[in-house]
Amino acid sequence: MRKAPRQQRSQVMVNTILEAATRVLAQRGWANFKTNEVAEVAGISIGSLYQYFPDKLGLAEEIRKRHLSAVLAALSNSAHGEAATTLELRVTRLIDGVIAVHAVDQALHRVLLKEVPFVTVANGEEFEREYQGRYRELIAVSAGAIPNASDEVAARVLAAAVEGVVHAAARHGELKSALLKRELAHLVIAYLRVRA
Amino acid sequence: MRKAPRQQRSQVMVNTILEAATRVLAQRGWANFKTNEVAEVAGISIGSLYQYFPDKLGLAEEIRKRHLSAVLAALSNSAHGEAATTLELRVTRLIDGVIAVHAVDQALHRVLLKEVPFVTVANGEEFEREYQGRYRELIAVSAGAIPNASDEVAARVLAAAVEGVVHAAARHGELKSALLKRELAHLVIAYLRVRA
Amino acid sequence: MRKAPRQQRSQVMVNTILEAATRVLAQRGWANFKTNEVAEVAGISIGSLYQYFPDKLGLAEEIRKRHLSAVLAALSNSAHGEAATTLELRVTRLIDGVIAVHAVDQALHRVLLKEVPFVTVANGEEFEREYQGRYRELIAVSAGAIPNASDEVAARVLAAAVEGVVHAAARHGELKSALLKRELAHLVIAYLRVRA
Amino acid sequence: MRKAPRQQRSQVMVNTILEAATRVLAQRGWANFKTNEVAEVAGISIGSLYQYFPDKLGLAEEIRKRHLSAVLAALSNSAHGEAATTLELRVTRLIDGVIAVHAVDQALHRVLLKEVPFVTVANGEEFEREYQGRYRELIAVSAGAIPNASDEVAARVLAAAVEGVVHAAARHGELKSALLKRELAHLVIAYLRVRA
DNA sequence: CATGAATGAGCGTTCATTCAT
DNA sequence: GATGAATGAACGCTCATTCAT
Structure with missing residues (x-):
C-alpha cells in the first residue's frame, strides 16, 4: 500500500x-x-x-493478503473448539473448515489463488506451508508411534487431495452435499489408518 | 472454427x-x-x-479440444495394456497415466484448464465426465459385490483428489518423485479398500 | 523506428x-x-x-535525425560553391549557411536541440562535432602557418558564439537583418585575424 | 503571486x-x-x-524573477570593483561575472531560461535589455570617439556571443577552463578593437 | 489560515480485429 | 485465398488543482 x-x-x-x-x-x-x-x-x-x-497488482495483493489471513484464521478456529478426541471428529472438523473457507466466496478464492500473479514466489509458498500445517498435525496425531520420513510428503498429498475435492465441489455447487463430505472424510481417514 | x-x-x-x-x-x-x-x-x-x-478465444478452444482428446486417449492407453490383475497395479497404472498427461506439457495443460475461459460450462463438464470414467471403473472393480449408490460420488472424489495432488506436484516440479507417487497410490488404495 | x-x-x-x-x-x-x-x-x-x-521519444528522435542531417547538408552546400578565395567570403558564406538553417523552422530547431531529450549523450555530441567541423576548417585556413594547440578550443568558441548570436536573432525575428549579419562577420573575422 | x-x-x-x-x-x-x-x-x-x-507556472516565474535579479546584481558587482583601466581588464571582469553567474547553479539557470515558458514575451526582453547594458558600456568605452549607429547591434551581438560560449561551456562542464576563458576574451577584445 | 484527501481530465500505449489490395 | 497496414476502443496511471474540515 x-x-x-x-x-x-x-x-x-x-x-x-x-x-x-x-x-x-x-x-x-x-x-x-x-x-x-x-x-x-x-x-x-x-x-x-x-x-x-x-498499482493494480498491489491492490489485488492486498485483497489476497487479507483473504488468506481470514482463511488461516477460519481454519484455526475450526480446529480449536472442544478437544477432539476421535480421529473421525478431527477429520470432520478440518473438512468443515476447508469447506467453510470455500463457501464464503469461492470465485474470489479461485481468482486470488489461481489468477492473480504472485510477485514473489515465496509469498505464495509461505501461505501453502501454513495451510498444510493442519494436515501435518493430523498425521502426527494419527500415527501411533514414531514419526515417519514420509510424513511431510503425506501431509502435502492429503492437503492437495482435500483441496482438489473441495475445489471441484465448489465449481459444481456441491459444497453442501453431505454425501460428498462423508466420502471425503472416508478418503482421509482411510489413508491415515493405513499409514498408522 | x-x-x-x-x-x-x-x-x-x-x-x-x-x-x-x-x-x-x-x-x-x-x-x-x-x-x-x-x-x-x-x-x-x-x-x-x-x-x-x-476470434482469439475460438483459437484457444480448438487447442483445448485437441489437447483434452489427447489426454483421454493417453489415459485410455495406459489402462489397456496387459490385463491388470491386482488392484495395486490398476491404481499405479492410472496414476502413471495421469502423471504422464501432466508431464508432457504441464504449462499448456494448466493454462488450458485454469486460464482459458469456458464459454459454455457444459463444454468443460463433458470432458470431466469422460475423465472420471476411469475412476468409476476402478471403483466398480474394487467393490466386491453390489454397486453402491455412493459410487458416483466416490468416483468424483477420487478423480478430484488425484487431480489435486498431481497438479500440486506439477506446480512444484515434483511430478517424478517416487515417494509422492507411492503415497498417492496408498491414498487411493486405502479408500478403495475401505469402500469394499 | x-x-x-x-x-x-x-x-x-x-x-x-x-x-x-x-x-x-x-x-x-x-x-x-x-x-x-x-x-x-x-x-x-x-x-x-x-x-x-x-514511442513518443522515438518519433521525436527520428525527426531530429532527419533535421540535423538536413542542417549539416545545408551547411556543407553553403561551403562548396565556387572556391572562396578571401577570408571575408568564407566567413560570410558560413554565416549565411547557419542563418539559412535557422530561418527554415527556428521553432522546430530550438525544440529539437534544447527540449527533446538526448537518450544517448553521444548522439548529441556527434552532431556537435560535425557541426563544429566547418569552424575548424575556417581556423585552419586563416591560421598562417603551424596549427596551434588552442585551435580546437577556438573552433568551439567560434561555433558557440555564432550559434548564440544567430539563436538570439532568430528569437527576435532579426534573422534577415543585414546589419546584424555584418557585425557578426566582423566578430568572426576579427577573431580569426587576431589568432593568425 | x-x-x-x-x-x-x-x-x-x-x-x-x-x-x-x-x-x-x-x-x-x-x-x-x-x-x-x-x-x-x-x-x-x-x-x-x-x-x-x-499555479505551477506562477511559482516558476517568481523563481525566475528573483534569479534574474540576482544575476543582474552579480554582474553589476563584478563591474564596479576598483576602476578598471585597461580594456583587457574590463573584458576579463565581465566574462568572469558571466561565468560566475552560470557556475552558481547552471542547471537552474538553464531550466529557468530555456524550459520554463515565458507567458509574456516582454517579460523576457526586459531582462535581456538590462543584461546587455554591460556590453553597451564596454562598446561605449572602447570606441575611441563618436557613438556609432551600429553600437546597439554590436552590443547585442557581443552579449549573445558571450552567452552562447558560456552556455556551451556550462553544458560540457568546461566553465573553469582557463584556456577557454582566454579565447573568449580574445574574441571579445578583437571585436572591440576592430570597431574602434 | 493550514491541511491533505479527493478529484478527474487526459496522457501514452496496446492489441483484437477488419478490409483494401 | 492470402496479405499486413490500418484501425480505435480501452486500459493503467499521473498530477495540477480544489475544498471540506
Missing part, C-alpha cells in the same frame, strides 16, 4: 476501495479486473484509488 | 496455426496470448489466422 | 506521420507534444503511428 | 516554498517539476502552496 491511512476518513476510503475491488475481482476475474471500474463501483475517483494503492 | 478446411493446403495452414498458437499459449499464458504473435510464430499473416478462427 | 516501411503505402504513411509530428512538435514544444494530436493532425489512427514508431 | 504576504509568518512560508521549489526545479527540470513534490520538500501542505501562488 502506498500510504498508511491515518485519518478516519482515509480508513473508510481504503475499506470502500477494497470492498469494491473484491467484488469486481470476484465477478470479473483478474484478466478483466479494471481499476477504473473499481473506482466507479466504489463511488470514488480513480485518483483516490491510486492514492492508497501503488 | 470458422470454416472447415477442405483442401489439403488449408489443412496444413490450420495445423501450422494451431502448433504456433499452442507454443505461444503455453509459453505466455492466456493473459499474454496475442494473435499477432501467433501469426508471426506461425509464419503466416494475421489475416489468414482470422480466415480459419473466429 | 519500429518496422521498416517496405511498401509504397507505408512510405507515404511514415512521411505523413513525420510531417504532422514535425508541425505539432514545432508548434507545441516537447512538453505538449501529444501522440494523439499527431495522429489526428496526420489524419491517421494512433495505432498506425505506433506501428512505425516505438 | 496570488496574495502579498503581509505578516512575517507568511513571508517565511513564501521563502520556504520558493527555496524548495528552486531546488526541485533545478534538480528535475520543468517537465518533471511537480507541485506536490515542492510542497513535500518544503514541508508544507499543497494547499498552502496554492494560497500563495496561483
Whole structure:
C-alpha cells in the first residue's frame, strides 16, 4: 500500500476501495479486473484509488493478503473448539473448515489463488506451508508411534487431495452435499489408518 | 472454427496455426496470448489466422479440444495394456497415466484448464465426465459385490483428489518423485479398500 | 523506428506521420507534444503511428535525425560553391549557411536541440562535432602557418558564439537583418585575424 | 503571486516554498517539476502552496524573477570593483561575472531560461535589455570617439556571443577552463578593437 | 489560515480485429 | 485465398488543482 491511512476518513476510503475491488475481482476475474471500474463501483475517483494503492497488482495483493489471513484464521478456529478426541471428529472438523473457507466466496478464492500473479514466489509458498500445517498435525496425531520420513510428503498429498475435492465441489455447487463430505472424510481417514 | 478446411493446403495452414498458437499459449499464458504473435510464430499473416478462427478465444478452444482428446486417449492407453490383475497395479497404472498427461506439457495443460475461459460450462463438464470414467471403473472393480449408490460420488472424489495432488506436484516440479507417487497410490488404495 | 516501411503505402504513411509530428512538435514544444494530436493532425489512427514508431521519444528522435542531417547538408552546400578565395567570403558564406538553417523552422530547431531529450549523450555530441567541423576548417585556413594547440578550443568558441548570436536573432525575428549579419562577420573575422 | 504576504509568518512560508521549489526545479527540470513534490520538500501542505501562488507556472516565474535579479546584481558587482583601466581588464571582469553567474547553479539557470515558458514575451526582453547594458558600456568605452549607429547591434551581438560560449561551456562542464576563458576574451577584445 | 484527501481530465500505449489490395 | 497496414476502443496511471474540515 502506498500510504498508511491515518485519518478516519482515509480508513473508510481504503475499506470502500477494497470492498469494491473484491467484488469486481470476484465477478470479473483478474484478466478483466479494471481499476477504473473499481473506482466507479466504489463511488470514488480513480485518483483516490491510486492514492492508497501503488498499482493494480498491489491492490489485488492486498485483497489476497487479507483473504488468506481470514482463511488461516477460519481454519484455526475450526480446529480449536472442544478437544477432539476421535480421529473421525478431527477429520470432520478440518473438512468443515476447508469447506467453510470455500463457501464464503469461492470465485474470489479461485481468482486470488489461481489468477492473480504472485510477485514473489515465496509469498505464495509461505501461505501453502501454513495451510498444510493442519494436515501435518493430523498425521502426527494419527500415527501411533514414531514419526515417519514420509510424513511431510503425506501431509502435502492429503492437503492437495482435500483441496482438489473441495475445489471441484465448489465449481459444481456441491459444497453442501453431505454425501460428498462423508466420502471425503472416508478418503482421509482411510489413508491415515493405513499409514498408522 | 470458422470454416472447415477442405483442401489439403488449408489443412496444413490450420495445423501450422494451431502448433504456433499452442507454443505461444503455453509459453505466455492466456493473459499474454496475442494473435499477432501467433501469426508471426506461425509464419503466416494475421489475416489468414482470422480466415480459419473466429476470434482469439475460438483459437484457444480448438487447442483445448485437441489437447483434452489427447489426454483421454493417453489415459485410455495406459489402462489397456496387459490385463491388470491386482488392484495395486490398476491404481499405479492410472496414476502413471495421469502423471504422464501432466508431464508432457504441464504449462499448456494448466493454462488450458485454469486460464482459458469456458464459454459454455457444459463444454468443460463433458470432458470431466469422460475423465472420471476411469475412476468409476476402478471403483466398480474394487467393490466386491453390489454397486453402491455412493459410487458416483466416490468416483468424483477420487478423480478430484488425484487431480489435486498431481497438479500440486506439477506446480512444484515434483511430478517424478517416487515417494509422492507411492503415497498417492496408498491414498487411493486405502479408500478403495475401505469402500469394499 | 519500429518496422521498416517496405511498401509504397507505408512510405507515404511514415512521411505523413513525420510531417504532422514535425508541425505539432514545432508548434507545441516537447512538453505538449501529444501522440494523439499527431495522429489526428496526420489524419491517421494512433495505432498506425505506433506501428512505425516505438514511442513518443522515438518519433521525436527520428525527426531530429532527419533535421540535423538536413542542417549539416545545408551547411556543407553553403561551403562548396565556387572556391572562396578571401577570408571575408568564407566567413560570410558560413554565416549565411547557419542563418539559412535557422530561418527554415527556428521553432522546430530550438525544440529539437534544447527540449527533446538526448537518450544517448553521444548522439548529441556527434552532431556537435560535425557541426563544429566547418569552424575548424575556417581556423585552419586563416591560421598562417603551424596549427596551434588552442585551435580546437577556438573552433568551439567560434561555433558557440555564432550559434548564440544567430539563436538570439532568430528569437527576435532579426534573422534577415543585414546589419546584424555584418557585425557578426566582423566578430568572426576579427577573431580569426587576431589568432593568425 | 496570488496574495502579498503581509505578516512575517507568511513571508517565511513564501521563502520556504520558493527555496524548495528552486531546488526541485533545478534538480528535475520543468517537465518533471511537480507541485506536490515542492510542497513535500518544503514541508508544507499543497494547499498552502496554492494560497500563495496561483499555479505551477506562477511559482516558476517568481523563481525566475528573483534569479534574474540576482544575476543582474552579480554582474553589476563584478563591474564596479576598483576602476578598471585597461580594456583587457574590463573584458576579463565581465566574462568572469558571466561565468560566475552560470557556475552558481547552471542547471537552474538553464531550466529557468530555456524550459520554463515565458507567458509574456516582454517579460523576457526586459531582462535581456538590462543584461546587455554591460556590453553597451564596454562598446561605449572602447570606441575611441563618436557613438556609432551600429553600437546597439554590436552590443547585442557581443552579449549573445558571450552567452552562447558560456552556455556551451556550462553544458560540457568546461566553465573553469582557463584556456577557454582566454579565447573568449580574445574574441571579445578583437571585436572591440576592430570597431574602434 | 493550514491541511491533505479527493478529484478527474487526459496522457501514452496496446492489441483484437477488419478490409483494401 | 492470402496479405499486413490500418484501425480505435480501452486500459493503467499521473498530477495540477480544489475544498471540506
